[in-house]
Amino acid sequence: MILTNSTFIHVGQIHIDIAPKAISTVLGSCVSVCLYDTTLGIGGMNHYLLPFWNGNGLQTPKFGNIAIPKLIETMIAKGAHPNRMKAKIFGGAMMNTTDVSNTMMIGEKNIMVARKILQEYSIEIVAEDIGGQNGRKIQFDLKQGKILLKYASYQNIT
């Protein structure tokens, strides 16, 4: 079921909300980490483009190693507890085999960063749909703590 009270997030955004709200995004080689505090019903989602911030420009959540700790810290600030948090990760596709992002293995590196950082925070990954060659549309239903996922058909997805 599609939820009408869903907040759509773009690249570099983080959104944290509480049930019965929903958060949604569209992913290509980008990755979204979805966190959920099972007791409080607080959930959050990020959407990052590249694995590492290189020290130039602003420290934006367009980079996995900025976006994931920021998502976790903001969840904690909103009352969630790391011990109760469960993670789901999505995206990291290889959208176009001739694309430069594939030769750089951007999708795979994005996935690696998510796994590594979540492991450091001891947050269990309970579900994932990653890699492949298709874009994804996801909607995080905070009432049930579930993700609705559909493969996207169009190409111009980050």
Next chain:
Amino acid sequence: MQYNCNIENKEIIFLSHKILELNKQLIESEKAKSRFLSLVANELNNPMTALLGLIPHLKPDRPEENDIFSLAHQEALLLNFRIQNLVAAAAVESGELEVSHVCVNVESIVHDVVKELHYLIHSKNIIISIHNTLEHSVVSDPHKLHLILKNIIANGCTYGFINGIVDIAISESSSNFTIAINNQGYPPKVEFKPEIFTRFANGPAGEHGLGIGLSIVRELCECMEGSIDYVAANRMVTFTVTLPLLKSTSESDLYDSNEFLFESFDDAIEL
């Protein structure tokens, strides 16, 4: 071949792990700067707004004090501009930057910016010339567009020659609208091009892109699915902002950025 490819992939992943470890130290060292940025933005914004509202109502006791009051107002406007940039940088870094979509008249935003920068324009006796071939309103984020233009036009005035001309051209193509800001002045050196849009880039004092303004401009353009670039030649610099053209319709006045990508979740997988 397959074997070699697997080895290469493993090496890339191994090196990526290394980069992640090294990057942690960099992030830690930058954390204090980011916290400071956020704190400064929040703590200074409200009193500054109050000051800006009060200063124009102050009446000097003696006529010769008019200049002092005017100077104080100019400095307050300049400080407010810098705080606006810090607030924007903090919002970008927090990941809470949301794009709104409303009908905007690009030329009227340019006029607003020019009005706000009058102190800078007046002090260097710069002529502002506006050419607009975009006759209709577009759907965009007015606040972000305002800050983007304010930074570039302010740079054009700051680094432009005294008595020079800053030329602002607004135009459209099939899918984009562009705002090109051209000023006469010494251009940033070609070797600095990769760093121009980065934060606090190093270089000799007085060069373009040494502060935070252009890094914010780039982030704001990208979050609006646009871009920024510049060309320089013969003591002329042109910064061009390109943004997607969404013509205004009665429906687009109403929609927010959240809705239009999701049409259906029929046959969706539940995880």
